[in-house]
Amino acid sequence: ALADIGVTGLAVMGANIARNLARHGHTVALHNRSASRVDELMTKHGSEGNFIPSASITEFVASLKRPRRALIMVQAGAATDAVIEQLADAMEPGDIIIDGGNALYTDTQRREKALRERGLHFVGAGISGGEEGALNGPSIMPGGSAESYEYVGPLLESVAAVVEGAPCCTYIGTDGSGHYVKMVHNGIEYADMQLIGEAYQLMTSAAGLSANEAAEVFAEWNSGVLESYLIEITSEVLGHTDAETGKPLVDVIVDAAGQKGTGRWTVKSALDLGVPVTGIAEAVFARAVSGSRELRAASQGLAGAELATSLTEIFPGTDVESFVADIHSALYASKVVAYAQGFDQLAAGSREYGWDLKLGDLARIWRGGCIIRAQFLGRISDAYAANPQLPSLLLDPYFRDAVESAAASWRRVVTVAAQLGVPAPGFSSALAYYDSVRAKRLPAALIQGLRDYFGAHTYERVDKPGHFHTQWSGDRSEISN
Numbered sequence: 001a002l003a004d005i006g007v008t009g010l011a012v013m014g015a016n017i018a019r020n021l022a023r024h025g026h027t028v029a030l031h032n033r034s035a036s037r038v039d040e041l042m043t044k045h046g047s048e049g050n051f052i053p054s055a056s057i058t059e060f061v062a063s064l065k066r067p068r069r070a071l072i073m074v075q076a077g078a079a080t081d082a083v084i085e086q087l088a089d090a091m092e093p094g095d096i097i098i099d100g101g102n103a104l105y106t107d108t109q110r111r112e113k114a115l116r117e118r119g120l121h122f123v124g125a126g127i128s129g130g131e132e133g134a135l136n137g138p139s140i141m142p143g144g145s146a147e148s149y150e151y152v153g154p155l156l157e158s159v160a161a162v163v164e165g166a167p168c169c170t171y172i173g174t175d176g177s178g179h180y181v182k183m184v185h186n187g188i189e190y191a192d193m194q195l196i197g198e199a200y201q202l203m204t205s206a207a208g209l210s211a212n213e214a215a216e217v218f219a220e221w222n223s224g225v226l227e228s229y230l231i232e233i234t235s236e237v238l239g240h241t242d243a244e245t246g247k248p249l250v251d252v253i254v255d256a257a258g259q260k261g262t263g264r265w266t267v268k269s270a271l272d273l274g275v276p277v278t279g280i281a282e283a284v285f286a287r288a289v290s291g292s293r294e295l296r297a298a299s300q301g302l303a304g305a306e307l308a309t310s311l312t313e314i315f316p317g318t319d320v321e322s323f324v325a326d327i328h329s330a331l332y333a334s335k336v337v338a339y340a341q342g343f344d345q346l347a348a349g350s351r352e353y354g355w356d357l358k359l360g361d362l363a364r365i366w367r368g369g370c371i372i373r374a375q376f377l378g379r380i381s382d383a384y385a386a387n388p389q390l391p392s393l394l395l396d397p398y399f400r401d402a403v404e405s406a407a408a409s410w411r412r413v414v415t416v417a418a419q420l421g422v423p424a425p426g427f428s429s430a431l432a433y434y435d436s437v438r439a440k441r442l443p444a445a446l447i448q449g450l451r452d453y454f455g456a457h458t459y460e461r462v463d464k465p466g467h468f469h470t471q472w473s474g475d476r477s478e479i480s481n
């Protein structure tokens with residue numbers, strides 16, 4: 001018998017997706033550059049379903065049903081290009097190559113175009129959920145031609161996470177859209193984790209909680225509006241004791257965050273599109289600051305004599321419990337801002353590339369399987385269902401009210417952070433964004449004046465249409481451009 005689908009690239013993610021497919025009754029062809037991975041999977045998990053191991057790409061392609069479906073699970077970049085080339089050479093028009101890696105969307109656009117010219121379909125599928133998700137049900141974001149989705153959609157949907165009876169997988173749009181959406185998902189993931197990190201640091205540095213106490217707070221928070229996978233695992237990580245030292249593990253982990261690129265790509269694209277995703281950008285830069293070891297070491301002597309030393313010095317009468325509740329509100333409000341910005345970027349990307357992304361559907365397939373999975377996303381989905389043209393999630397009645405009720409606490413937390421000298425770039429920049437978009441007037445008027453002064457860049461006036469220039473170096477009269 002021939003295979004329904006093949007998986008090439010059997011590192012953990014690939015192996016787990018292959019097993020997931022087999023467990024759902026699909027016959028799965030297996031290939032890996034070094035054959036030992038194929039053997040290993042067969043030995044350990046061969047009995048979980050129908051697998052067809054193969055020793056070469058030609059054998060692999062020959063073992064697939066027509067139209068052939070091959071899922072690539074190798075490293076993004078050159079490795080992906082190399083496998084695509086080999087597959088394409090062995091395939092026939094109408095066959096489908098699916099890239100399940102974290103590819104850069106512009107690479108996916110390029111590959112899709114090149115393969116289309118050769119009569120092949122190319123599906124760039126974002127897959128989120130880590131190793132566990134890959135095995136038990138990830139969130140899948142496939143982009144490509146609508147025709148290709150007819151061939152791969154049902155298969156991918158069958159292995160995706162399920163929430164309220166619906167798979168966390170849907171057709172995203174043409175060419176690079178699936179990988180673009182996955183990229184922004186990761187950007188939001190960065191922002192969410194940064195905010196959680198700040199909440200934790202304020203709990204310990206400002207409120208004096210131990211890591212274990214913080215773990216308990218997060219566990220509690222996981223049953224309210226913040227309920228999410230990331231909050232759940234935050235509690236697990238904070239509650240874990242290092243076997244070697246007996247200290248909380250979090251205290252022995254080096255505080256320099258790594259990054260593989262998707263957060264940075266998100267911000268680059270946002271800069272090109274002119275979308276202010278300040279939450280994601282702060283998160284990417286906060287990781288960069290954390291990793292700037294020399295700078296941090298050299299800066300240890302920077303003074304802080306002006307700092308307050310306790311919470312009650314700043315807000316007399318504040319107790320730990322009420323401040324922890326304030327942090328909850330600050331985290332929630334900042335999270336709404338970060339997600340609102342991420343969805344703005346998705347809307348802008350959709351317009352730029354003509355993808356017609358359905359924002360509500362994206363929120364819906366992120367409710368399960370992926371790293372940012374949460375009840376919260378159901379609310380976002382509802383918001384776009386109520387108004388698909390919503391200019392910002394902050395304007396949806398539910399989120400508007402939620403942020404409004406959190407605002408006083410949010411401001412207190414940002415104040416405390418500033419006065420104690422605890423860095424909270426996520427909380428404070430989210431608040432600055434909120435205040436910026438609400439502001440009647442911004443200092444951009446002055447910036448326009450300065451630009452006009454040194455570069456004759458002109459400005460618009462509030463009282464009449466047109467573009468104007470003041471002759472700064474002459475008689476300072478105004479001319480209309």
Ligand code: 6PG
Nearest residue numbers: 128129130186259260261262371
């Ligand atoms: C997911 C994750 C996954 C991966 C990130 C981590 O959705 O399953 O986002 O894709 O863990 O790429 O990214 P960094 O290494 O950049 O933090």
